Amino acid sequence: METLEIQRTVKDYRSEVKPTWCAGCGDFAVLNALYKALVTLNVDPKDVVLVSGIGCSGRLPEFVNTFGLHVVHGRALPTAMGVKTANPELTVIAVGGDGDGFAIGGGHVPHVVRRNVDITYIVMDNQVYGLTKGQPSPTTPSGMAAVSASTSLPKMAPWGVVETPLNIMAMVLTYGAAFAARGFSGKPNELSELYVKALRHKGFSFVQAMSPCVTFYDTYHTWKEVVAPLPATHDPADRFAAIQTAMTEDVFHTGVFVDIPRPTLGDLTDAIAAHTRAESRESGIRAIMDGMM
Amino acid sequence: MRQRFDLTIRVGGEGGEGVMSAGELAALGFARMGLNVCTFRTNPPEIRGGPAMFQFRMSNGPVLSQGDQADFLLCFNQEAWDLQGHSLRPGGTLMYDPAECEPPRLTQAGRVIALPLTKIAKDDVGAVRAKNVVAVGVMGAFAGMPEDAMADLVRQKWGKRKAEILEANLKALALGYQHVRENIDESEAISMPDVEAHEPRIILSGNEAASLGGVCAGLSCFFGYPITPASDIMEWLAKKLPAFGGRVVQTEDEIAAITACIGASFGGAKAATASSGPGVSLMVEALGLAGMLELPLVVFDAMRSGPSTGMPTKTEQGDLNLAVHGAHGDIPRIVLAPPDVEGCFYTAVDAFNLAEKYQTPVIYLTDQTLAHRTQTIRRPDTDALAIWDRKRPSADVTDAHSYLRYELSPDHISPMAIPGRDNLPYVATGLEHDEHAHIDQTPAGHTIMSDKRARKIEAAALEPGFTETYGDLSAEIGIICWGSPAGPAREAVDLLAGSGIRAKLLLVRMLWPVRQKEILEFLDGCQVAVTPEMNHSGQFAQLLKARLYGLTNVPIVQLDRVTGLPFGAQEIAEFVAELPGYERLTGRAPRKRARRFEG
Numbered sequence: 001m002e003t004l005e006i007q008r009t010v011k012d013y014r015s016e017v018k019p020t021w022c023a024g025c026g027d028f029a030v031l032n033a034l035y036k037a038l039v040t041l042n043v044d045p046k047d048v049v050l051v052s053g054i055g056c057s058g059r060l061p062e063f064v065n066t067f068g069l070h071v072v073h074g075r076a077l078p079t080a081m082g083v084k085t086a087n088p089e090l091t092v093i094a095v096g097g098d099g100d101g102f103a104i105g106g107g108h109v110p111h112v113v114r115r116n117v118d119i120t121y122i123v124m125d126n127q128v129y130g131l132t133k134g135q136p137s138p139t140t141p142s143g144m145a146a147v148s149a150s151t152s153l154p155k156m157a158p159w160g161v162v163e164t165p166l167n168i169m170a171m172v173l174t175y176g177a178a179f180a181a182r183g184f185s186g187k188p189n190e191l192s193e194l195y196v197k198a199l200r201h202k203g204f205s206f207v208q209a210m211s212p213c214v215t216f217y218d219t220y221h222t223w224k225e226v227v228a229p230l231p232a233t234h235d236p237a238d239r240f241a242a243i244q245t246a247m248t249e250d251v252f253h254t255g256v257f258v259d260i261p262r263p264t265l266g267d268l269t270d271a272i273a274a275h276t277r278a279e280s281r282e283s284g285i286r287a288i289m290d291g292m293m
Numbered sequence: 294m295r296q297r298f299d300l301t302i303r304v305g306g307e308g309g310e311g312v313m314s315a316g317e318l319a320a321l322g323f324a325r326m327g328l329n330v331c332t333f334r335t336n337p338p339e340i341r342g343g344p345a346m347f348q349f350r351m352s353n354g355p356v357l358s359q360g361d362q363a364d365f366l367l368c369f370n371q372e373a374w375d376l377q378g379h380s381l382r383p384g385g386t387l388m389y390d391p392a393e394c395e396p397p398r399l400t401q402a403g404r405v406i407a408l409p410l411t412k413i414a415k416d417d418v419g420a421v422r423a424k425n426v427v428a429v430g431v432m433g434a435f436a437g438m439p440e441d442a443m444a445d446l447v448r449q450k451w452g453k454r455k456a457e458i459l460e461a462n463l464k465a466l467a468l469g470y471q472h473v474r475e476n477i478d479e480s481e482a483i484s485m486p487d488v489e490a491h492e493p494r495i496i497l498s499g500n501e502a503a504s505l506g507g508v509c510a511g512l513s514c515f516f517g518y519p520i521t522p523a524s525d526i527m528e529w530l531a532k533k534l535p536a537f538g539g540r541v542v543q544t545e546d547e548i549a550a551i552t553a554c555i556g557a558s559f560g561g562a563k564a565a566t567a568s569s570g571p572g573v574s575l576m577v578e579a580l581g582l583a584g585m586l587e588l589p590l591v592v593f594d595a596m597r598s599g600p601s602t603g604m605p606t607k608t609e610q611g612d613l614n615l616a617v618h619g620a621h622g623d624i625p626r627i628v629l630a631p632p633d634v635e636g637c638f639y640t641a642v643d644a645f646n647l648a649e650k651y652q653t654p655v656i657y658l659t660d661q662t663l664a665h666r667t668q669t670i671r672r673p674d675t676d677a678l679a680i681w682d683r684k685r686p687s688a689d690v691t692d693a694h695s696y697l698r699y700e701l702s703p704d705h706i707s708p709m710a711i712p713g714r715d716n717l718p719y720v721a722t723g724l725e726h727d728e729h730a731h732i733d734q735t736p737a738g739h740t741i742m743s744d745k746r747a748r749k750i751e752a753a754a755l756e757p758g759f760t761e762t763y764g765d766l767s768a769e770i771g772i773i774c775w776g777s778p779a780g781p782a783r784e785a786v787d788l789l790a791g792s793g794i795r796a797k798l799l800l801v802r803m804l805w806p807v808r809q810k811e812i813l814e815f816l817d818g819c820q821v822a823v824t825p826e827m828n829h830s831g832q833f834a835q836l837l838k839a840r841l842y843g844l845t846n847v848p849i850v851q852l853d854r855v856t857g858l859p860f861g862a863q864e865i866a867e868f869v870a871e872l873p874g875y876e877r878l879t880g881r882a883p884r885k886r887a888r889r890f891e892g
Contacts, residue, residue, distance in 0.1 A: 017731070046716045051556065061720050062732070065693075067712040068720030069559050071552060072582050078516075078549035082556020082564065085514050085540050087713050090560065111545040265542070273535040284536050285509060285675050292495035293325065293672075 008042050010035045015065040026211030026220075027057055029185035030124050033209075034064065034093075036188075037195035041091075048091045051080040053105060055097035056131045056213075057124040074105030077112045080119045081265075088266045091199065092119040099129050099137045102168050106138070113175040113204055115265040120198045120205045123168065126213040128153065134216035138166045152216040170246040172206045173239060173257060179205035180242070180257045184227045185212065186220065190254060197256060203264045210252055223252065230255035298328075298486040301360030302432065303348040303380055305373025309341040311425030312369065316347030317667065318450060319432045322443050323351045324496040324669045327488030332667045333359030333859065336606040338521075344376050353486045356668070357633065357780035361861040365435075366402075367428060368394050369410070388431070390424070404481070413468050423465035430469015436483045440470050493672040499637040499663040502670070503593055504529045506641025507565055509675050511682075512591075513539040514557035514564040516550040518572060521605045522661040523595040526567035547572035551579040551592065558588040559721060561711035563645055567593035570612050571602070573656075577619040580654055584624025584746065586721045587699065587707065589648035589683055591641075593657045595664035598857045607857025608661035610776050613832040616656040617805045623743060625750040627651065628805035629759075630658040632779035634668035640802060643759075646681040651753055652706060658804070660827065662859045663777040684708050686715055693717050697728040699742065705749035754806040762815060764790070764797035769820040770869055771847070772798045773812065775833050777859060778825045784862035789869055796869055804833065807840040816847045821872055825852040825865050
C-alpha cells in the first residue's frame, strides 16, 4: 500500500536555533539553499544526518531540524562515511569549510572519493579561517592582494601570503569524484539546484559553495564580478575537459563540472555480502567455530 | 591420578623459512589429539629474513603460559642455535639441521639429534622450501601422532593450492615420519598421555578470539588501518563479518577509523576499530569526542613495544596510561584487558556490552604475545551469552522538543535516538551541551555535565566478574596482575606453593574504572603486593598507588620489565621468593638482580 506523502516546507527543516554567523555571511545563503533543496527532495528529517567538523560552517547542523553530528576538526568525511556504513538508507551530508576540509582534513578527501561513498560533501569556501579570526587558509590567494583586501589577514601574513593556494575543484576532479559542482552564495537558487542534483546523485558528490566571509575577507564584490556559468557546451561526462576548465579558469565557473556515476562502496560491499551471507547468526558462528578445531 | 604431561617445543629459524607455519601445524595436530596447547612466537620485523621463533607448549592439564624452558629445541640454522640455545632445559633434546647448523659439542642438551631437513627436502622432495613440513613430520612421529591425522592437516592447509604444492608437502611429511622410523630408536620417542574425555574445545589466536567475541556481541561496522600486531583482527573480520551483514572498511589512517566508528555508532551500529600504540595515540582526540557524545564504541589495542615505532613485533603493556588517561579534559571510558585467549573472547563480549550499556568508548588492551598466541579453549556456548543494547527513548517520547538526549537520569545514562529509526532528530556536538544536546557553555552547565559523564562510569566498577583470585587467600604475599602476565603469575603461585611459600593472585580484567573494592579486599591481610607488568614504569602500579592512596598501607613492589618478551612463571616465582623479610617492610625494590634478557 502506498503511503500518502506529505509535502514539507522550509519550516519543517529549520531548527529553533538561530544561526550564530555574522550578518551578511555567505553561509546564510548556503543554509537557505539547503533548506530549499531538502524541501524539493521532501526527505523525512529523521532520515537525514548532517555531519560537520569545526569552523563557522561547522555550526550549520545546529540550524537544521534533522539529525546532526558536530565532530572534531577535519573529520566530517570519515564520520559521515561511518554513518552511511551503519545505515545506507540515510541521506548523509557532510558540510565544512575550506580549512576543515582541505588543510587538517585534506587527507580524507581522496579516500572518501575513491571509495565513492554515497554521501554529499558541501564545502563552504571563503578562502580564510573565520572562527579563529582571519588567518590564511589553504585556498587564500597568494601575494599581497588578498592581504590588502582583508582586515585581518595581515596579522598572520604581514608580508603577503607566500603559499600557493590549492585548486580544490581540480583536486577533487583528479581524485575521481563521481559528481562535482560549484555554486556561489550570491546565487542561492542555482546553489540549491546544485544541491538537489548532488543529493540525487548516487555516490560521492562534491559541491564547492563559494561563500564569502564578510568580516575577515570580504570578497562579495570581487567574486560577483568573476562568477560565470560553465559554458553551455561543457559536458559533465567529460572529466578531462572539467579538469582543464578547473585548472585554467580565470573566473569562478558555476555548475556541474562532472557527473559520472559508478558503483558505490555500499553497492560493492553489498554484492560481497550477498554471496557470503550466513543462513542465520547462530549457524554462521557455529560454522566459524567448527573450523577452529 | 592421571600423570601430568607437560611438554614445550621450540623451533628457531629464519623469517620466511616456514618456522611459524610448521609450528602452527604441529600445534594444531596436538590440539586435535585432545591436548591443551599454547603457542608463542617472535617474528622479526622484516617479512623475509631475520630470526623467527615459534614455541608451543602442550599438556593434558591447563596451559597458562608459553613455558619457561624448552624440552625440545629444533634449530633450522646456526643463528637459531646461537639465539635460542639458552632456552633448552638441561637434559632436553636438541635437534638441528647439520646442513645449516653446527652446535658446540658440549651443551646442556641430554640428547643431540642431527636431522638432515635440508637434505631430505632438497634431494627427496625436490624443494628446499618443504623442509619445514619435513620437520612437522619429524615432530609428529616423535610424539606418536598418527600420520593420517597429520596428513589431513596438511591437506586442509594446502588443499586449495596447486596440486604440486600439496603433493610436495604430503611427501615432505611422509619423509619426516619415515626418517624417525628408520633412524630413531622407539624408546627415545615422547610417550604421549592418554587423553581423557573433555568438553569440546577450539583452538584460536587471541586476535581471532577478540574478533569472534565481537561478532557474537553484535559488531556490525569495523574500520581499521593496518598495524602490527593488530592487523589480523581487521583481516579476519573482512573475511567473516559480511556473512553477518556487517561491513569492514580499511581506512586511510587511524583517525578516519575511529571517527568512522563514531559515525557508525551514531547511526545505530555496534562499531569497533583495532590498532596498536602508534595508532591509538592518533585516536585520542576522537576518543574524547566519543566520550563527549556518549557513544558506544570499542577500540582494540594489541600493544607492542613503544615508545614511537619501538619494537613493532615485540610485546609490551605500555599503553595503559594512554588508555586510562589519554584525553584533553575528563572523559568517561572503560578499559578492559583479557588475561588469555579464552579471556580475549569473553572480554570482547564484555567490551561491546559495557560500551552499549554505559554509552562510552571501551578500550580493550591485549599485547603482541596474547594477540598472536594460539591456545586451546573450551568452545564457548554462544547461546548462553547475554548481549546488551544501548538505552533508547521510550515509545511515549514522540515530541523532539521534549526528548532529552542527555537526560540527567538516576543512573546517569540517557536515552539515545537513532537516525532513521526514531523520529527525534537531535544534534550531537563535541561542544559542551545541555540535556537537550543544545550548546551550553555556562559554568553550571559544564559542571553538571562533567559530573554526569564521570558518575555514569563509576557504576561500571561494580559490574561483577572482572576480578578473579587464585591461591591461598590467607597468604601474606599478594600478586596483582593484568593482561597476559596473569597466566605465568598463576603458575608462579603454584611453583611457590611447591617450595613452601604461600602467595595469592588477583587478576584484574577491568583497569578503569579502578576496582577499588576488590583490590582493597585482596590486600587485606597482605604484607606486600607484587605487580608484574611488561612496561618500564609500572603503569598499573602507579594507577593503584594513586587510587588507593590513604586506603591501604600494603607496599606495592613493582616487577617491571621491557624485554619485548613475555614473563615466565619461574621468573615471577623467583622474584617473589626473594621478597620476604626485606621488601615487605620497606616497599622498596628488591635487592639488585642480574637483568635477564633472554626469552
